[in-house]
Amino acid sequence: MWSLYEEIIFRDALIEAVISKANEDDGMLSRTELGNFLFDGIYLRLIDPQGGIWNPGSSWPLEDELRATLSINTTTKKKKTNIYADKEVADGLWRYDYQAGGVAGRNTKMRKAMELKIPLLWFRQEESGDYVPYKIFVISDFPEDGYCLISPDLSLAVAASSESPLERKYALREIKQRLHQPAFRARVISAYETKCAICRLGHGRLLDAAHITADSDESSSTSVTNGLSLCKIHHTAYDINILGIDANYRVHVREDILKEKDGPMLLHGIQEMDQSEIWVPFYESKKPDKERLNARFVEFSDQT
Numbered sequence: 001m002w003s004l005y006e007e008i009i010f011r012d013a014l015i016e017a018v019i020s021k022a023n024e025d026d027g028m029l030s031r032t033e034l035g036n037f038l039f040d041g042i043y044l045r046l047i048d049p050q051g052g053i054w055n056p057g058s059s060w061p062l063e064d065e066l067r068a069t070l071s072i073n074t075t076t077k078k079k080k081t082n083i084y085a086d087k088e089v090a091d092g093l094w095r096y097d098y099q100a101g102g103v104a105g106r107n108t109k110m111r112k113a114m115e116l117k118i119p120l121l122w123f124r125q126e127e128s129g130d131y132v133p134y135k136i137f138v139i140s141d142f143p144e145d146g147y148c149l150i151s152p153d154l155s156l157a158v159a160a161s162s163e164s165p166l167e168r169k170y171a172l173r174e175i176k177q178r179l180h181q182p183a184f185r186a187r188v189i190s191a192y193e194t195k196c197a198i199c200r201l202g203h204g205r206l207l208d209a210a211h212i213t214a215d216s217d218e219s220s221s222t223s224v225t226n227g228l229s230l231c232k233i234h235h236t237a238y239d240i241n242i243l244g245i246d247a248n249y250r251v252h253v254r255e256d257i258l259k260e261k262d263g264p265m266l267l268h269g270i271q272e273m274d275q276s277e278i279w280v281p282f283y284e285s286k287k288p289d290k291e292r293l294n295a296r297f298v299e300f301s302d303q304t
């Protein structure tokens, strides 16, 4: 049996590979992909075939057994008998509800994950049916009430209940961002069919979900209508107002940038995009919010 240290190294590498694989495309993986995930030359099942908690048993193809739960998942299905009422609770942590029956059976390995402070995967289902993967830790456990609290980071969870208001505020913001960003990315990149709205570049790893109303702004939102799928260059160019996008979806490149002479990236990648129209999703409910676009465009136009 491998040491705890070896198991943590294995888990970290596996979790990184899962998140990286998701981000090659729209940040999500299907149930089929999670049921048969190729890692280090071996196909592994990463999600429970039926329930919410996956403790690989005798079917696990590796010689070494896992000490604790490998993954949990949250589905979007609103069933009448919804026992998985996962939600955000105090201190920015998330609540994960156990299956009925307390900590017996599957849930004992969740307790182990908490005791050993080892990372596990959390798959959150989006409306499309696919899952966004997260690395999480089990922070505290309330077996009598049938739930536990989870966080994307151990030290952040400690900081979230710190006595220092500043430390607490930072930790809460960070946790919130770490939980919302992957889902926001998945919604936006999938709505734009894994393409940059400006140049149509179609490589998931080179794409970001850009916020129209900045994330730091109180009125920001994680709705797809506050997002634009942009490649890295166009995302940064949009954030620093080298280019703007008006409410009619037209791209405007800053005057001084248009006059500049430089290599092919500036010429084809930026200057030639001036006055072009961005590509937006077909469905109204997914198109970028015109009011938000306009507010950002005013900022762009006001710069001197």
Ligand SMILES: [Zn+2]
Pocket: 196, 197, 198, 199, 200, 201, 230, 231, 232, 233, 234
């Ligand atoms: Zn682009």
